[in-house]
Amino acid sequence: MEAVREEARFPREQGANSLGLLPVPSGSYKIPALEVHSSNTPNEEIAESSSIYLSLILPTYKERINVIGMVAILTTLLDEALPGAYEIIVVDDDSPDQTWEVALRLMTHYPALRVMRRTGIRGLASAVLRGWQAARGEVLGVIDADMQQSPEVLLQLLEKLHFGADLAVASRHIEGGGVSNWNLFRRGLSRGSQLLGLLVLPEIVGQVSDPMSGYFLVRRQAIANRRLRPCGSKILLEVLSEGDVQQIEEVGYVFHEREERQEIVLKKNIEFIKHLLRLRLRVSRLRRIWRRRKSFPTTRFMQFGVVGLTGVLLNTLLLSTFQGQLGLGVLASSLIAAELVIVGEFTWNDVWTFGDIARQQRQWNQLVKRFMKFNIVCVMGLMLRAIILALLSGGLSFNIYAANMLAISVLLLWNFWISLKLSWRVTELSQRCGEDPPKIAA
Template sequence: MIVPPSLVPPPAGELKIPHANPAIERQSQSIYFSLIVPTYNEARNVEQIVRVLTGLLDHALPNDYELIIVDDDSPDRTWEIAQQMTVDFPNLRVMRRQAERGLSTAVIRGWQAARGEVLGVIDGDLQHPPEVLLKLLQAIKNGADLAVASRHIEGGGTSDWGLIRRVLSRGAQLLGLVILPSVVGRVSDPMSGYFMVRRSAIADCLLSPLGYKILLEVIGRGQVDRVTEVGYVFQERQEGESKVTWRQYVEYLMHLGKLRSRGRISRLREKFQLGRFLRFGLVGFSGVFVDMAAFYFLRTSLGLNLARSTMLSAELAVINNFLWNDLWTFGDIARGQPGKRQRFKRFLKFNTICLMGIILQALIVSLFHDVFHVSEFIAKPIAIVLVTFWNFWINLKLSWRVTDVRRK
C-alpha cells in the first residue's frame, strides 16, 4: 500500500510572503508557478478540479508548477480526499488548517508555503473556468505583475446571476470606487478571486485581509505596477452550496475602509490627483457660464418654462464639461481609450452621474422660485453651488477611472 505524502504544515505568525521559500534554498529547486486552491466542504468537487488543473498545467508548465489545496478542516474531509490524490498527482500538495479559518488567510498561508516565482489562486468549486489559467500565465510572461480574471470586460460575464446579486456586485464596486479609487479603480473586477501575481510584487508586505477577497490586499499593499485583465464567464456551482452571503459584502466595505485609513497613496499621487482636481474645477467653472448663458437664452429668447430651461441649460453645461474634461483634465487616460465608441461610453457614464445633479438642481431652483419667491436668476446659481460636490467630487472619481490595465 502506497502511503500519501504528509500534509503541508500550515505557516504561523505574520501574514507576510517571503521573497523565497526556504525549501527552495535547501533543495536548490526552482518552480515557476504555485496555484492555491482554498477549500471548505468541497469533497464533491476536489477530485475534478485537481484532474482538470493538473491536465492543463502538465501541458503548459511540465514539472515547473505546484498545486496546493488549502483546506479549513472541512467536516466532509476534503483535505483527506485531496491527500490521497497526491499519490497519483506528484505536483499536488495539501494543507489542513485547524487553527485558522477564512478564505483570504487560507490563500496567504498557501502562498507562504509555496515555492513558485508566480503565485495564483482559483476557487475550488469549478465556478472559475480552469482554461483561463493559460491566458493569465501568458499575461504574466508578457510582463504583467498582476493578471486578473474579470467578469466585467470583453469576453467576461456571469452565467445565471439573479438581479439582486448583480445589483449587489455592481453596487459594491461603485462604492469601492468612491471610497478607494486608487485601488479599486485599477481593475474592472475588484472582487475577483481568480488571479495570479509575481511573488516579488507582494514579498515582505504585511497583509491584513478582512473578508473573503484577497485581491484588494494585493493591489492596496503590494508593489504592483503593470496589471492585465482577462475576461471570463463566472459559472454556476455544479456541486455543493454557495458561500456568498450578505455578510461578505459588508466585510468587503469594511476592508475598503481599512485600506483607506492607512493612507497608502503616495505624495506624488496626491499631487497628481490635486492637479486633476484643479483642472476639473476650472472646467466646472466654465460650465457655470455655459449653464447661465443657455438658461438666460432659453428663458428670455425662446420663452421656455422654468423647469425645461433649467434642465436643458444644465445638460448643455454637462456636454461642455465632458468635452473639456475628456480633452484636458483626463486627456492622458482618454487617449489610451481611443475611438468614438469608447468616448461615447465615457460620455454616457459622465452624463448618468450628472443626471442626479441636474434633477436636484431643477428641484432647488423650483423650490426657491415657487416657494420662497426668489428670482430664478438668483435661484439658479444657488442651486449650482449646492450640487457642486456631486458634479465635481463624484465625477472626479467615477467618470474616468485611472487604470493601468492592459486587456487581453
C-alpha cells in the same frame, strides 16, 4: 477521469493521511522570500523547490465534487504550459464533506498536487495566505475550486507575468469579461461597493477594474516579507495596498455564478467595505502611498475642465432659451438643459479627453455603457454639489458665492476622477491578448 472519481470514492478506512498533509503555518501572514542556494547543493528538496515557477492555491470548503474536476482541468492546462514547474495546493478549512481527504487521494494521480487541512479556523483570505506561506513558486496565484472561474484564463494570466507584469488579475469588468446570471440586486451591490471603494481608497481600488476579483497571479517578490492582514473572502485589496506592485495587467473573463442567498452576497460586500475602511486607517500605508504616488493626469484633467466650463456656458444659454423664448417652466427647462449638456460633455470627452481609450472600445454597446455611466456620475455629482452647498452656506454660514465655487470645484474633481476610473477605464489592454500563451521553461 473515471479512475480519479473511483479513487475519490474509496472508503476512509484506507487511510488518506498516509499520503501526508502540508503543515499549516502559524503566526503572522508574511510570505517568505525564496531562498537562493548554490547550484551544487546536495539537498534535493531545495533543488526541487527552486524549479517551481507557479504555486496555485485552491481554497476549499465543502467542494468534494468540484475539486476533482478542477484539479484535473488545471493539471491538463499546466502540464502543457509549465511542465514540471508548478504546484497546486488545496487549502481546505476542515470541510464536513471531507474535501481535504478527497484531495489527498487525488495526489496519487497528480504529483503536482499538495493538500493542507486547517482546523479551528475558516476564511478564504487567510486560507490563501497560509497556502502561499507553504508554497515554493516564484509566482503565487489563487483560483476558486467551485468552477465559477474559467481555468483556461489562467494561461492568459501566465502570459502577462511572462511579459513583465507583477500582478495579473482576471476581471469581470473589462473587454471579454462579464457575469452570467446576476440579478439587479447583485449587480447594484457590486457596483455600489466598487464606487464606494473609489471614494474611500481611490489610489488602491482605482488600480484595477475588478478589486473584488478572487482570481489572480502575483510575483512572490512583490509581496514577500510584507505584513498582510487577511479580511473576509477577498485578498486582492491586501496585495494592492501592501505589495510592491509596479505593473498590473488584466484579462477579461465571464464569471459563472452559482445561486447564493442575498444575505450571503450582502455579507461579502460588507466584508469588502470593512476591509476598505481598515486600509484607509493604516497611517503607515498612507505615507507609503504618498511616497509611491503616480503623477496626476494633468492634461486629461485640464481637457475635462475645459469641457466642463463649456458645459456651464451652454447650460446657461439653453436654460435662457427654453424658459425665456419657448416659455417652458423652470423645472422642465433646467432638466432638459442639464441632460443636453451631459450629452454634449460626454461627446467631447469621448472624442477628446478620453479619445485614446474610447478608440479601443468602438462597439455601440460599449459607447452606450460609457454614456450611461457618465450620466449617472454627473447626476450623482449634482446631488453632491447640492449637499455641499447646503452644508457650507446653511450649516457653516459660508458666503453663498464662495460656497458655490467650492462646491463646483468638488464637483469637477468628482466627475473627473469617477469618470476616469469608471466610465472610461484606463486599464491598458495588451496587444498580445490574441496570441497563444508561450510555454515557459522550467
